[in-house]
Amino acid sequence: MLRFAANLTHLFAELPYLDRFDAAAESGFKAVEVLFPYEVAAQETLSALTRNGLGMVLINAPPPNYTGGPRGFAAVCGLEDRFRYDMRRAFRYAEALGVNIVHVMAGVAEGPDARAVFVENLKYAADAAPAGLMLTIEPLNPVAQPGYFLNSFDLAVDVIAAVDAPNLSLQFDSYHAQAITGDAVVCYNAVAPFVRHIQIGDAPDRTAPSTGVVEFDALFQAIEASGYEGWISAEYDPRGKTEDSLAWRRGL
Ligand SMILES: O=C(O)[C@@H](O)C(=O)CO
Numbered sequence: 001m002l003r004f005a006a007n008l009t010h011l012f013a014e015l016p017y018l019d020r021f022d023a024a025a026e027s028g029f030k031a032v033e034v035l036f037p038y039e040v041a042a043q044e045t046l047s048a049l050t051r052n053g054l055g056m057v058l059i060n061a062p063p064p065n066y067t068g069g070p071r072g073f074a075a076v077c078g079l080e081d082r083f084r085y086d087m088r089r090a091f092r093y094a095e096a097l098g099v100n101i102v103h104v105m106a107g108v109a110e111g112p113d114a115r116a117v118f119v120e121n122l123k124y125a126a127d128a129a130p131a132g133l134m135l136t137i138e139p140l141n142p143v144a145q146p147g148y149f150l151n152s153f154d155l156a157v158d159v160i161a162a163v164d165a166p167n168l169s170l171q172f173d174s175y176h177a178q179a180i181t182g183d184a185v186v187c188y189n190a191v192a193p194f195v196r197h198i199q200i201g202d203a204p205d206r207t208a209p210s211t212g213v214v215e216f217d218a219l220f221q222a223i224e225a226s227g228y229e230g231w232i233s234a235e236y237d238p239r240g241k242t243e244d245s246l247a248w249r250r251g252l
C-alpha cells in the first residue's frame with residue numbers, strides 16, 4: 001500500500017507557510033515534509049502539525065539561514081565546522097518536529113577532494129545523529145542544481161558504501177532520476193535496496209505526476225514490488241492551484 005505525503009515547500013506554495021499544513025490536511029494528506037523549516041520557530045511548525053494531526057516526514061540539513069543560497073556544505077572542502085554546526089541545528093529541529101529523516105545536502109563542489117570531504121562529513125553526521133534518525137543523500141540533476149556535487153546515482157551508491165553506516169541511505173526523486181538517467185523506473189529498480197525515502201515529480205518540468213514523461217504506473221508498481229514501506233512525498237510545482245493538481249492520487 002503506497003502512502004503519499006505533501007512536500008509543503010512545493011505544494012500549496014500559493015498559501016502562506018503555516019496555512020499550507022491546514023490545506024494539506026484538508027486534501028487528505030496525513031504527512032508532510034518541508035525542505036527548510038529553519039526560518040520559523042519549531043514550535044509554530046509543530047502547532048500547525050498538531051492541530052491538523054499531521055506527521056512531519058523529512059527536513060533538509062541546511063545552511064541555517066537558507067534563503068535561496070547554496071544548497072548545503074557536506075562536500076565542500078574547508079567548511080567542515082560549518083557543516084557540523086548545521087547538522088547539530090538540523091538534529092534539534094528534527095527532534096522538536098518528530099522528524100525521522102534528514103536529507104543531507106552536498107553543496108556545490110567537484111573532484112576527488114570533494115568526495116573525500118563528503119564521505120568524512122557523512123561519517124560524522126551518521127555518528128552524531130540521534131538514535132532512530134535516518135540520513136539520506138539525494139542526486140539532483142544539473143539543470144535544476146548547476147554544480148551540485150551529488151549529480152549521479154552511481155556516485156550516491158558509492159558514497160553510501162564508503163560511509164558504511166546503517167543510518168545513511170538514498171533519497172530517490174523521480175524528477176531528478178528521469179533527468180539524470182533518462183528512465184526513472186529503470187533507475188529505481190537499480191537502486192531500490194538503498195532507498196529509504198522517495199519523492200515524486202514528473203519530468204522535464206517538475207510538474208504533477210502524469211503531466212510529463214515519467215511512467216508513473218510502472219514506477220508505483222516497481223516501488224510496491226520492492227517492498228518499500230516509507231512515505232512517497234509529492235514534490236512538484238503545480239501548474240495552477242495545488243488542489244487541482246492532485247488527480248494522480250485517485251485510485252492509488
Ligand atoms: O528534489 C529536490 O530538489 C529536493 O528534494 C531538495 O532537497 C533540494 O533542496
Ligand SMILES: [Mg+2]
Pocket residue numbers: 138173199235
Ligand atoms: Mg527531491
